[in-house]
Amino acid sequence: MRISDDRYSRDRLRLDLALRFLNHGARTHTIRAWTTLSDDRIRKLYSSYVRAANGPPRHRGKSPQQVSFFTRGAHAQHETGILASFFSLLGVVPTTRLADAVHTLPSLARGERICQAFELFTAVFPAARISFEHAIFLVTALARGNEIHYGRCTDCTALVVVDRLTLQETRCLLCARGLRSC
Ligand SMILES: [Zn+2]
Numbered sequence: 001m002r003i004s005d006d007r008y009s010r011d012r013l014r015l016d017l018a019l020r021f022l023n024h025g026a027r028t029h030t031i032r033a034w035t036t037l038s039d040d041r042i043r044k045l046y047s048s049y050v051r052a053a054n055g056p057p058r059h060r061g062k063s064p065q066q067v068s069f070f071t072r073g074a075h076a077q078h079e080t081g082i083l084a085s086f087f088s089l090l091g092v093v094p095t096t097r098l099a100d101a102v103h104t105l106p107s108l109a110r111g112e113r114i115c116q117a118f119e120l121f122t123a124v125f126p127a128a129r130i131s132f133e134h135a136i137f138l139v140t141a142l143a144r145g146n147e148i149h150y151g152r153c154t155d156c157t158a159l160v161v162v163d164r165l166t167l168q169e170t171r172c173l174l175c176a177r178g179l180r181s182c
Pocket residue numbers: 153154155156157158171172173174175176180
């Protein structure tokens with residue numbers, strides 16, 4: 001493959017990922033971080049392909065920053081556990097902790113896998129509370145590992161997300177409500 005071809009296909013991958021992020025309602029600074037496209041290109045991409053096709057509106061303001069969103073309440077924990085399981089299956093979260101996850105985590109390949117995981121997740125939970133921006137934040141927080149981390153349900157060993165500050169036993173929603181059949 002010639003260098004120009006390689007450059008072309010890399011640029012194409014960037015645009016494809018940016019479009020996928022835009023259709024999930026990602027914010028501009030998130031798309032910039034994961035694709036390295038300029039704000040101007042992201043804006044043009046949005047108006048040409050997303051707004052023109054009546055896609056989701058552009059979201060502004062800060063991205064989520066509170067990990068308690070994922071661990072407060074049984075329903076939030078349940079949704080988070082399912083999404084985190086898809087991340088685990090698709091190898092989205094590195095196995096070693098990353099102190100500077102915000103800067104070292106983004107890559108085109110990982111961004112694609114996050115989209116795949118989020119698309120599987122929204123197929124299971126069409127009315128999920130966890131937005132795409134929350135999904136990105138969850139990956140980052142799990143990779144950093146200082147506030148939340150992967151754990152196992154104490155009864156059935158299902159994958160759950162555990163708050164490091166919580167010392168109580170961790171059980172998945174099904175076990176906590178006695179709904180697990182075996
Ligand atoms: Zn369980």
